[in-house]
Amino acid sequence: MKVIVILISASLLLALIFLGLFFTAVRKGQFDDLESPAMRMLNDKPGLTSKRKLNN
Amino acid sequence: MKPATRHITAKSSDVCEYCGQTCGDDTVLRDGHKYCCFGCATLDQIMVDGKLRLNEVPVAFRQYDLPEIFDKAVEMQTATIYKIRVHAPAIHCSSCIELLEDLPEIDNRVRLCRVNFEDRSVEVIASKEILLSELVYLMDQLGYPPHFDLKGNQRSGEIKEQRALIKRLAVTGFCFGNSMLFSLPHYMGLQLANDLFFANLFKVLNLALSLIVLIYGAQPYFSSAFKAISVRKSHINIPIAIGAIAIWVWSVYEIISGTGFGYFDSLAGLIFFLLAGKWFQSRVYRKVSFDRSLHDLLPMTVRIRKNNGLENEWKSIRDLEVGDIISVKHGEVIPVTGELVGGHARIDYSFVTGESIPQRVNEGEKIYIGGKQTGGDITLKITVKPDPDSVWSAWKTPKNEEENIHWTHIVSRYFTPAILLIAVVAAAIWLWIDAGKALFVFSSVLIVACPCALALSAPFTYGSIQRYFSKNGLYLKASELIGKIPRINHLVFDKTGTLTENGSAEVTELWNHLDDEETRVLKSLSVAGNHIVGNWMNDYLQNTTLTNLDKVEIHPGLGVEASVNGESFRIGSANYLKIPKPVNGTHLLVEVNGGVKAAFSFANKYRKGLTTLLNSLGRHYKISVLSGDNDGERSALMDQFGGFAHLSFNNKPEDKKNFMNQLHDAGDSVLMIGDGLNDQVALATSDLGFVVTDNMSGFYPNADGVLMSDQFEKLPLLMELAAYSQKVLRTSLIFSVMYNLLGISFAVTGHLNPLIAAVLMPLSSITVVGLVTALVSRKAKQLQLK
Numbered sequence: 001m002k003v004i005v006i007l008i009s010a011s012l013l014l015a016l017i018f019l020g021l022f023f024t025a026v027r028k029g030q031f032d033d034l035e036s037p038a039m040r041m042l043n044d045k046p047g048l049t050s051k052r053k054l055n056n
Numbered sequence: 057m058k059p060a061t062r063h064i065t066a067k068s069s070d071v072c073e074y075c076g077q078t079c080g081d082d083t084v085l086r087d088g089h090k091y092c093c094f095g096c097a098t099l100d101q102i103m104v105d106g107k108l109r110l111n112e113v114p115v116a117f118r119q120y121d122l123p124e125i126f127d128k129a130v131e132m133q134t135a136t137i138y139k140i141r142v143h144a145p146a147i148h149c150s151s152c153i154e155l156l157e158d159l160p161e162i163d164n165r166v167r168l169c170r171v172n173f174e175d176r177s178v179e180v181i182a183s184k185e186i187l188l189s190e191l192v193y194l195m196d197q198l199g200y201p202p203h204f205d206l207k208g209n210q211r212s213g214e215i216k217e218q219r220a221l222i223k224r225l226a227v228t229g230f231c232f233g234n235s236m237l238f239s240l241p242h243y244m245g246l247q248l249a250n251d252l253f254f255a256n257l258f259k260v261l262n263l264a265l266s267l268i269v270l271i272y273g274a275q276p277y278f279s280s281a282f283k284a285i286s287v288r289k290s291h292i293n294i295p296i297a298i299g300a301i302a303i304w305v306w307s308v309y310e311i312i313s314g315t316g317f318g319y320f321d322s323l324a325g326l327i328f329f330l331l332a333g334k335w336f337q338s339r340v341y342r343k344v345s346f347d348r349s350l351h352d353l354l355p356m357t358v359r360i361r362k363n364n365g366l367e368n369e370w371k372s373i374r375d376l377e378v379g380d381i382i383s384v385k386h387g388e389v390i391p392v393t394g395e396l397v398g399g400h401a402r403i404d405y406s407f408v409t410g411e412s413i414p415q416r417v418n419e420g421e422k423i424y425i426g427g428k429q430t431g432g433d434i435t436l437k438i439t440v441k442p443d444p445d446s447v448w449s450a451w452k453t454p455k456n457e458e459e460n461i462h463w464t465h466i467v468s469r470y471f472t473p474a475i476l477l478i479a480v481v482a483a484a485i486w487l488w489i490d491a492g493k494a495l496f497v498f499s500s501v502l503i504v505a506c507p508c509a510l511a512l513s514a515p516f517t518y519g520s521i522q523r524y525f526s527k528n529g530l531y532l533k534a535s536e537l538i539g540k541i542p543r544i545n546h547l548v549f550d551k552t553g554t555l556t557e558n559g560s561a562e563v564t565e566l567w568n569h570l571d572d573e574e575t576r577v578l579k580s581l582s583v584a585g586n587h588i589v590g591n592w593m594n595d596y597l598q599n600t601t602l603t604n605l606d607k608v609e610i611h612p613g614l615g616v617e618a619s620v621n622g623e624s625f626r627i628g629s630a631n632y633l634k635i636p637k638p639v640n641g642t643h644l645l646v647e648v649n650g651g652v653k654a655a656f657s658f659a660n661k662y663r664k665g666l667t668t669l670l671n672s673l674g675r676h677y678k679i680s681v682l683s684g685d686n687d688g689e690r691s692a693l694m695d696q697f698g699g700f701a702h703l704s705f706n707n708k709p710e711d712k713k714n715f716m717n718q719l720h721d722a723g724d725s726v727l728m729i730g731d732g733l734n735d736q737v738a739l740a741t742s743d744l745g746f747v748v749t750d751n752m753s754g755f756y757p758n759a760d761g762v763l764m765s766d767q768f769e770k771l772p773l774l775m776e777l778a779a780y781s782q783k784v785l786r787t788s789l790i791f792s793v794m795y796n797l798l799g800i801s802f803a804v805t806g807h808l809n810p811l812i813a814a815v816l817m818p819l820s821s822i823t824v825v826g827l828v829t830a831l832v833s834r835k836a837k838q839l840q841l842k
Contacts, residue, residue: 001248005257015230022226026219036173039150040157 074100074151096151098198113193114388120188129188129204137167139181140188142202144195147176155198163194178202218338225331228273231265232324236814238262239321243811259311259318266304266320273327274300290469295507298472300326302502319503322813329821330508337515337535358382358391361435380438384429392438393425399434403427414588467510467789475505482804493806500808504799506817509792509824514539516825517784520832521777527842529767530746530774533760540744541778546701546724547673548716550738551683551693553731554748556660557765563596566638566655570646574653576603577620578646581627584608585616589644592658623649641688660689662696665769670697672772678724682707682715682738712738729763729771773839777832784831788824795820 025031072092091097119125132139147153152171156178159169165186170179178200182191195202238258241248248254277293277300284291300323307318360369361381376382381397384390390403401417404427414430417423423436483498518535525532532538549555570578579597582590584605605618615628626647630637633645639657646654663669673679680702681693687705694700704715716738719726728735728742731749739745739759747759748768763771799816802808 001251001254004248004254008257008261012234015234019227019230023223026223029215031219031222032215033172033174036153036171039153039173042150 072096092149096149096155098155113187113189114385117189117193117196120192126188133184135184137181137183138188139179140191140202140204141177141179142204143176144178144200144202145176146200147171147173147178152200156195156200159194162198166191221331221335221338224273224276225328225335228269228324228328228331231269231273232321232328235262235265235321235324238265239317239810239814242317243814255317262318262320263308263311266307266318266323269324269327270300270304273324273331277327277330290472292507292511295472295475295505296326296330296511299502299506302499306496306499306503317810319810319813322503322810322817325814325818326506326508326821329818329825330511333512333515333825337519358384376438376441378438378441381435382438383433383435385433388429390423390425390427390429390436392436393440394423394436394438396421396423397435397437400432401434402430404430467507471507471510475501478505478800478804485804486806490806497804497806500803500806501800504803504808504813504816505796506799506820507792508817509788509795509820512821512824513785513788513792513828517781517788517828517832520829521781524777524832524836524841525774528770528774529764530770531762537744537760538778538781541727541775542782543725544677544727544744544775546678546680546719546726548680548682548719548726548728548738548742550712550728550730550735551681551689552660554729555666555681555693555696556662560595560661561592561642561658562661563592564657564659566643566657568654568656570648570654573603574625574646574648575600577605577618577625578627578654579603580605581608581616581618581625584618585610585627589642589658590616593644593656596656659692662692663765663768667696669769669772670699673775674699676775677727680704680715682712684708710737713741716741770841773841777836777839777841780832780835784828787831788828791824791827792820 071090073089074091074096085091089097089100091100120129129140130138131141144156147156153173156171157169159166159180163186166180166182168179168181172178178195180191192202238261240246241254241258274297277296281291281293281297284294303319303323303326307320307323310316310318358371358376359382360371360376361383362369371380376392382392382394396417396419398419401423402414403417403423404414415427422439423434479498479501482501483494486494486497515535518538521538522532522535525538575597579594579600580602582593582597583602584590603620605620608616608618610616611628611632615626615632617624617626619625626633627644629643630645633647633652635645635652637643638645638655642658644656644658645652646656670679674697678701679697679699681700681704683689683705684707690703690705693703702715704711707715712735716726716728720741726742726744728738728745730739730745730747735745735747739747744761745759746761746763748763748765750765795816799808802812802816
């Protein structure tokens with residue numbers, strides 16, 4: 001039964017890792033706008049969009 | 057500033073040639089192609105031509121280059137670049153995103169442009185080579201006039217708050233789920249829970265998780281409750297904070313004393329559901345910004361004439377002196393009151409008085425601030441030292457802010473004392489029966505008595521009603537305003553632009569003996585005159601083609617004359633032709649070679665379905681109409697609906713305000729429905745004010761809501777839905793009381809245990825949320841709302 005201790009700590013650790021990733025995602029603004037990325041994907045003019053510099 | 061392009065999609069079978077979305081009635085036609093919006097049209101044109109051509113930046117935009125405005129408008133700047141974050145409510149489809157994000161392609165001085173579709177905002181980073189005024193003008197010309205918030209970086213504060221809420225929700229949800237799992241062996245009576253090591257391990261883990269919930273997740277509730285207590289006000293968050301502390305303290309006591317397992321999972325569940333409600337509320341509505349700056353409307357810079365008009369210099373309104381001569385171009389708003397020195401002044405005072413026909417002003421006469429010049433360039437001499445801060449004060453009559461206490465706060469004022477009383481009484485009785493259990497009963501009452509059903513019902517009811525509102529074209533400033541609608545018993549409409557359609561008129565042919573060729577001349581004369589009546593005539597003759605005119609002479613405000621193939625034509629009013637009036641009200645006569653051959657009269661065109669609308673509203677509300685125009689329309693209006701409580705004409709803004717005050721004194725609760733700026737005062741003095749418009753991005757400082765004009769006929773349904781909210785809230789209140797009675801009956805009899813609490817508490821929250829959303833959506837379906 002003691003194996004449960006290992007399982008719990010493993011699951012908590014995993015959860016903490018995901019929580020950390022989630023926090024990073026929030027900080028990077030991934031949750032600020034849930035609609036435009038879906039629409040941005042549909043823009044089909046590689047000529048115009050590919051030249052755009054996103055990192056400034 | 058030029059108003060935004062109409063940008064609203066509605067039902068129609070036409071499909072936009074660029075983005076493929078269905079076009080509304082406000083379709084943009086360009087070069088024989090059809091587009092759903094200005095953005096699509098522009099984008100398609102750029103695709104074909106490769107470049108976008110722009111004119112000189114108009115005066116209204118120059119203000120953005122004034123250092124004091126620039127510094128407030130930008131979010132961040134370095135020596136070479138600046139960054140702005142603005143609202144652009146016109147964004148509505150994926151082409152809009154594409155077009156705006158391609159700004160760097162259109163003008164390479166723009167470095168980056170990112171759209172946030174959800175709250176209709178745009179972030180632009182641009183090189184300082186492009187002036188802010190040019191950037192704003194560029195966006196305006198593309199069909200996305202940006203709205204600045206000059207009060208500072210409120211926008212980034214909003215984002216921070218939103219992010220913090222999402223993080224809190226996620227962490228609390230994580231703790232809630234794990235806490236439930238750790239409690240499960242105990243609830244199910246598994247052997248694991250009897251093992252001392254595991255029992256203690258789970259207790260410690262639960263305690264740790266509950267600390268995170270209490271300190272991190274519930275922090276906003278504690279700080280708000282603390283604030284409310286320190287100013288001695290009741291607030292719904294006070295009982296929540298008390299409950300949370302009671303659960304935690306008692307649970308810690310149970311663990312330390314070894315008497316039980318604690319209620320940590322219930323605590324985490326409670327906070328999780330409350331945060332989820334808050335998140336839902338914040339998501340429902342972030343799209344319309346009402347806090348537009350007055351600077352958007354009134355130019356803050358003017359052209360000063362120097363060296364006898366040879367040179368112009370830009371100056372801030374603040375630096376103007378009496379005697380300065382400024383020039384105002386066609387289509388610009390008069391920024392200061394002054395005397396006309398030169399040019400043909402035809403001032404459209406519709407912002408101020410509601411009169412839509414421009415007034416002619418002679419040299420030496422006064423022109424007042426707020427009017428719009430419509431006939432070529434003019435020069436003004438300043439007679440009064442302008443004070444930009446007091447200029448619009450007449451329009452900014454503050455709303456009668458009687459303390460708008462939410463009923464949940466009123467209930468919570470009684471809730472906390474009542475619960476404390478029950479707890480003390482129950483504990484006292486138990487001291488007498490079984491003194492050892494008294495403390496347990498006391499804390500049980502505090503644990504289980506939960507105002508969360510109360511706290512959740514109002515935001516969810518108003519939130520889902522507001523969602524239906526915005527789907528059906530009514531945008532409210534705040535969802536709490538829905539609570540005010542059921543109290544309304546008197547509707548006051550403005551006539552021009554609200555009950556009637558803007559920009560078109562009902563044309564009646566009184567008599568018409570013109571042949572085809574003469575009709576073509578009439579159309580050409582109407583166009584040449586550039587007068588609103590001419591525009592109506594032009595619309596009426598939309599199937600007629602234009603013809604060439606000789607020797608055109610325009611008499612502004614009166615009529616137009618010309619000769620064609622040796623025949624002389626005059627069109628204009630009876631005054632101009634010096635004959636008796638054929639009708640009262642607006643009319644147009646056509647004279648050919650000295651004989652009047654045709655006469656037309658013009659009446660306001662009422663909105664589609666107005667009779668039905670007024671009749672169905674008339675069943676529940678008193679209805680009045682206030683109009684700034686003359687009373688030529690009285691009988692036409694009575695034909696639409698016979699049961700007006702009050703019908704009055706020739707109203708000035710002050711008259712409208714006085715009428716509002718009369719209604720207040722008579723005890724009526726008034727909803728004013730107007731069409732924007734000329735109703736500002738009336739909107740401000742009413743209990744609730746809506747603006748009917750086809751331009752969502754307009755400027756409506758005193759309005760509580762904006763109703764899209766193509767959805768106008770839905771108003772009775774929306775009012776009914778709002779009235780239904782009271783019923784929903786009452787139902788959920790009854791439910792919440794029943795839940796609390798059940799919980800407290802467990803508590804006072806000493807039977808509360810963690811399992812019961814863990815089932816009852818989330819169940820009550822979920823049922824309340826489910827109940828109110830289901831009731832609202834059933835009602836909306838009944839009313840056949842989208």
